[in-house]
Amino acid sequence: MLRTHIRIPLFLIAAASLTACSAATAGERPSASGAPKDDTPAKVTVVPPAAGRPLTVTATGGTLATVKVVDADGAVLAGRTGAGGSSWASDRKAAPGTTYTVEVTARGAGGKETKDSTSFSTPEAAEVNKLTLAPGKNTTVGVAHPLSIVFDRPVTNKADVERQLKVTTSVPTEGSWGWLKDYSGKDRADWRPRAYWKPGTKVTLDATLNGTDSGDGWFVRDYRTGFTVAAQSQVIKVDLDRKKLSVVRDGRTVRTIPVSGGTPGGDKRSWRGTAVLMAKEGTINMNSETVGLGDAYNKDVDYSMRLTWSGMYAHAAPWNAAYFGRANKSSGCIGMSTENATSFYASVRVGDPFEITGEQTKGVVAEGNGYGAWNLDWTAWQAKSALR
Template sequence: MSLPAVPRPRPSRPSRVARTLIPLIGMAALTACGGSAASASKGDPVQVGLGAANGTKTVRAGDRLKVTASGGVLTEVTVTDPKGRRLPGGLGNGGTAWISRAKTAPGTKYSVVARTKNAQGGTFEAKESLTTAKSDKLNKLVLSPGSQGATVGIAQPIMITFDFPVTDRAVVEKHLKVTTSNNTTGSWGWVKDHSGKDRVDWRPKEYWKPGTTVALRADLNGVDSGGGRYFAKDYDLAFGIGRSQVVKVDLDAKHLSFMENGKEVRSIPISAGKPDAEHATWTGTFPLMAKEGTINMKQHLARAGRAETVGLGDAYNKMVRDSMKLTNSGTYAHAAPWNADNVGRTNASSGCIGMIDSDADWLYGKIQVGDPFEVTGSSVRGKADRTNGIGDWMVDWSRWRKNSALSSSS
């Protein structure tokens, strides 16, 4: 039916730093209509108001929205954002109030539809909208693998590194969804990266199956990462898993085996780090972080602030080809022609895994980011720290799952 227009008070525009703008909305600010003229004529329309669940009339970003009814009850409330996503909530107080279970996001327009019934059985519908102001504090993130549609190795986890600390980890983790083409079992785990930033990784229980396709949906727009620091967008990532390739490095035997589908296709002699506390090569499982080609090793690590961690001195002040990065502290596999006499005989490097040029060229051509280097043998340094590179495979599956913020409920 058609109702006469009702004047609507307009709230004043907030300052740039304000985080919301809509006051309590009374009957004068709502349009009411019934399913039929007869229904609408049964008594006075129900008055509907909007506010925050904490009792304030102003709804701020991060508040829970409250819809109230006076002179009747609410029968249904729907609150949606511009993408059609609902703000979940439920009725309470005998139907006189509806409170959202999720918090409102900054910089978001919400459309509210409230259906009501009065004591005489008259039914009505009230419509309104509110817009929260943009937040002055944001959190951002970096995804890895970093390229959409990339093909990576069987040990590559999904990694999300945050610009600012995440204190509401469970809330953030609930908005992260991983889907795979073969229902791979995996879990999120929270870690610190080498710079101390918060990072959450999703790794499978076992190495990925070759050919698996993986998709991440980070539905984070408007989510508070803690302390009122919000995300301002959603994120998507899709990539695929390549061939089954594993590099098995035996420090004691001074050789590595390149495995394809569980079979050795090439045995390569190596010279690893000197057997002392300063130069010994770390052990553990290292997904290949990057293929960096030919670099000046000392200058490259110095720019990253890491040259001192591997005792390079002037020995590595040279161009190094076929550089394959394994840790943040400077462990690489690469060609080492200056150490050729020791390859296959003595561990004499500054911590890296060195090969003659032809073997390094071959391995560099075959390897892909995310392929695991499984380094075993005697090492006075033992396993690398989990923050030193991609350390997700340094622990077994049961321990990894405990790193999830939702582990108690999983």
């Protein structure tokens, strides 16, 4: 058995061969026809790939009985043998900065079995791309929360990356990936169903990205996450013309709260469209300078529920008590009494959609400003996939 361990530059071919006499000699066992049996072993060639390419193994003058490829951690690089049994290719791509050991059992034309083992290492990645997943693993979310991936580095090979992103659901669900720019300016891919999730759906993502080139950095690991959709559908309908917020559970309105939205006629207007509750942040400091409104306010705000990255929240706003249900006088948020905010905050869930209507708003929530994918119709959303 030949055992070697070599670090091989890109595209260099390493061949591991087994050799023996090509003709029968005295004392060889004859074949059934009376001729000496051919014990010539198969010649095995292992081709170390560049990172991001499959590993291939071939047998000349015979077939491959078994091929096992493992990395330094013992993880198996699975593959399959081609028609005729003389070639094998890995299902996955080789990852950068990884050492692989290849163990092969081959059979010569006469049935002689030989074993071979060789190792090689792929070069380290010059740049590594990482990602952030939402919602969090093993969380329970409302019916509108997309599966969202934000990438640390630009993704120019979007189709290659999207092919490695597999979404499975516990109930049949039609959905699609869409590529967009996150509010941070980073590349982002969201997977949303055609309509809101069916309550109780379990969602799993397998991102088999290890060895994939994003175009501006390599992925050097796989990712897996999963979450569950809440057992009850809850939709928050906000009518800024009537200054009211309605809680709709499983299609039935169970509560109505008087509110005050953004002041018409300027930069303090609210957004309209569907905004998804991103986070329940409790008591936070809100400073108007952070959203481009000068020194209009700087105060601690209770029961803050984030709806967009640009700073639209639903929250307690006791200073606007005279306007709840009567006029829109906020700086862009959806304000309510502290009493109503206390119980409402306790009842909403991250991922609940806020469907906001109103004539005097400043525009529709963009898909990257929080989770605004629901503001695109299904055809327009599908068109944002790199594979369509």
